[in-house]
Amino acid sequence: MPELPEVETVVRGLREPLVGRTILDVWTDWPNTLRGMPVADFAARAHGQAVRSIHRRAKYIVCTLDHDLLVVHLKMTGRLYVAENDAVVEADRWVHFRAQLDNGQQLRFSDARKFGFVKLAPNLETLAPRLGVEPLEDGFTPAGFSLQLARHRTAIKALLLDQSIVAGVGNIYADEALYLARIHPLRPANSLSEDEAAALHAAIRAVLAEAIEREGASISWYRKPDGSRGEAQRGFAVYGREGEPCLTCGTPIEKIRMAQRGTHFCPNCQRKS
Ligand SMILES: [Zn+2]
The missing domain is CATH 1.10.8.50 (Helicase, Ruva Protein; domain 3)
Structure with missing residues (x-):
């Protein structure tokens, strides 16, 4: 499973293509990826929200939108990346979620084993209530x-x-x-x-x-x-x-x-x- 360094690297790689973009629509062919939120509800709620920032907390990828967090966990086999609308890349073979962005690109979540998830949440605490200290931050003494x-x-x-x-x-x-x-x-x-x-x-x-x-x-x-x-x-x-x-x-x-x-x-x- 990807751990802190892997998730941190994904976050750093997505900051440039993702921050400032607005989500227009979402797609999934594996609804469980959204962990219980119907895709139509997900799309309606995400529509028009811009990505303000992206950071890592534990092994969670956290995109701060205008009114929600978009939270992704890679679990065993997840890959998260941005591609041009018409671009086909290797990881697309297992893609189960796409978010259409406002610049002709898509945020895609590929997950061969389907253990990972993409969720909309008001805060991270509701998803992960008891996370310990971040080992690279000052609070870890x-x-x-x-x-x-x-x-x-x-x-x-x-x-x-x-x-x-x-x-x-x-x-x-x-x-x-x-x-x-x-x-x-x-x-x-x-x-x-x-x-x-x-x-x-x-x-x-x-x-x-x-x-x-x-x-x-x-x-x-x-x-x-x-x-x-x-x-x-x-x-x-x-x-x-x-x-x-x-x-x-x-x-x-x-x-x-x-x-x-x-x-x-x-x-x-x-x-x-
Ligand atoms: Zn030894």
């Missing part, structure tokens, strides 16, 4: 993070995936951050020392910032709005590297299952006790 960890006995990897604690981190960047901080993914969150919590705080920021710099990881479906691939996967130390030597010590990287997710770590650099 080593001290605050350490306090959060002290309140939970859950395995630290599982806690990093909990969007109500830190928003936007998923399976890939949790593994990468734990490796960088040299912390075993199964350690109970409240067993981390203050120094370890500070190291993990810094590692989360470092792996996310680097992945944004590399414009996200195109290991499966994720593509930038222009259709090209991100390069973050080239910087991974553990994710997808099971059996390969640790870049620090040469020990083969291990992969275990945790809550139905693959978890990658170095058993030598990331000791359980």
Whole structure:
């Protein structure tokens, strides 16, 4: 699933073509994409609203319109892009939503597995009431993070995936951050020392910032709005590297299952006790 760096890259790529445009009409061939709003209602409500700004919150793409938010979640296979009305691009094969813009272009949402959505909402809180802190913003502090960890006995990897604690981190960047901080993914969150919590705080920021710099990881479906691939996967130390030597010590990287997710770590650099 696209995580914070991938969603951030999509938002940055859409700002130029989308902000200032007005929505004229919408189309879907898979009504569930709109999560319960009939397409005629969606079109009537969106009609004539301009896109004032676009930003990311956790893994949500949030377009601020005149009177609503247009909120998109890419889930597993979503791609969001702007194309000329008559342009045909590869991702169109799975397109399930189009918004006609006022300049001869369309905002298109392609989603092969159909888990993603496009919603109109008055605010984000009604869609996602309990989102945690944004890890790249000032509100995410080593001290605050350490306090959060002290309140939970859950395995630290599982806690990093909990969007109500830190928003936007998923399976890939949790593994990468734990490796960088040299912390075993199964350690109970409240067993981390203050120094370890500070190291993990810094590692989360470092792996996310680097992945944004590399414009996200195109290991499966994720593509930038222009259709090209991100390069973050080239910087991974553990994710997808099971059996390969640790870049620090040469020990083969291990992969275990945790809550139905693959978890990658170095058993030598990331000791359980
Ligand atoms: Zn190692």
